Amino acid sequence: MNRAFSRKKDKTWMHTPEALSKHFIPYNAKFLGSTEVEQPKGTEVVRDAVRKLKFARHIKKSEGQKIPKVELQISIYGVKILEPKTKEVQHNCQLHRISFCADDKTDKRIFTFICKDSESNKHLCYVFDSEKCAEEITLTIGQAFDLAYRKFLESGGKDVETRKQIAGLQKRIQDLETENMELKNKVQDLENQLRITQVSAPPSSMPTRNGTQPPPVPSRSTEIKRDLFGAEPFDPFNCGAADFPPDIQSKLDEMQEGFKMGLTLEGTVFCLDPLDSRC
Template structure:
């Protein structure tokens, strides 16, 4: 329906009326969304009888998710990431209604969002499915399929760090024992009969092992200094929605801190679940029996 460039570099806008959202017990299912639509329609009917109008919203659909905005002020009301959307459908009995289920990022509850669009309900549903398919492809191409490998590498790095810390503690204990032994020898031997050992060797006349690798110093006018630690660029790049700097489609093959790694893990699990769209699951894994 839309070009990949339109969904990856920009977004597809739609206008609709927002009936609201409600918590559901399951991430998928026709009966689940049917009950949610019935519940929200009833609530809106009561509000309409009280003189309240159904609020209009603007939907912005891209590979980064489905954004729900106030049409005039462009204030973001909801930002639903695609890997959190598990079910999307338009109502065949009411051509104006379409809905999707999304897992809330804070409460981890499944919420069903229901909208009213006079002409575009089916098109919006298909656009969300296309965006999901494209987002999953880009996630895999950018290195998302290596998330598990990077997680194992991060675990090994943590283990190495723990071993280095343990080794340093043992080294300090050995040094403490050497000092105690040296003091004991001096206090129990005749004056002048014991030559103090060089601080550069241990009790076995060996040079103590240091796990810390030495780096070549850099000469300056004021003496020598260790090489500076490279720092990240202070420039913060934001996505087309002005969201946080992390871009899941530009993750490459590097190692990530725990917070980024957890986001990648979550995205991987969400995409693996797939998006059920009018009875079709959007996913790319040929081994998945649902495809």
């Protein structure tokens, strides 16, 4: 059984960058549904998802239910799945969350993509039936992903890693400040113990055995206001004007991780019959 994907190489993009950046590319399709998968990529992952949803489609068809039609709107902002007549958005899949996209070489109508759900963080495989447009839709999603990643880098995403390193250094400084404070507290405790010892010692007016007074013990300051090393206090959370608020920073980090994972475009054979010679 041939389980390997035939990877698309040297494919030219289907649309102009402006069409995906300023507008969107619409496609009509039938939505077989979505199902949770364990991995964000992989031949067997999508193969099992397609098999499961095709089987469910046959059951619904035998019960007289029709496969719902949807409109796909593909742009650099994601893949929207809408009800064709009302234009109500049923699903909005952001591109940096889409990790895998494939079309069925034995059935030109079937294509799928895997997207990480924004709420549950589960990987969902979406399966569609689009007459003779499966490969074109797959490539359009790939082109949109490529453009979105470039736009992300141009808009400041390339600085995310630098800001992460700075945040790591700030955390290290915070740890050092905490350690420094603990040392200062220990010094304070030692000074308090020394003060108690001085108070409980014999009065200085008592003569020694040779009749002389002992030299006065130099007093030590009990206030430790300054840093032990003379450094000014440091606030690791004092962000500069170029830094992003935490919620936006978190979003940028998420987008960077998604784009870093990449989008795999594949074509394969989805066979339902294991005895089929094409598998």
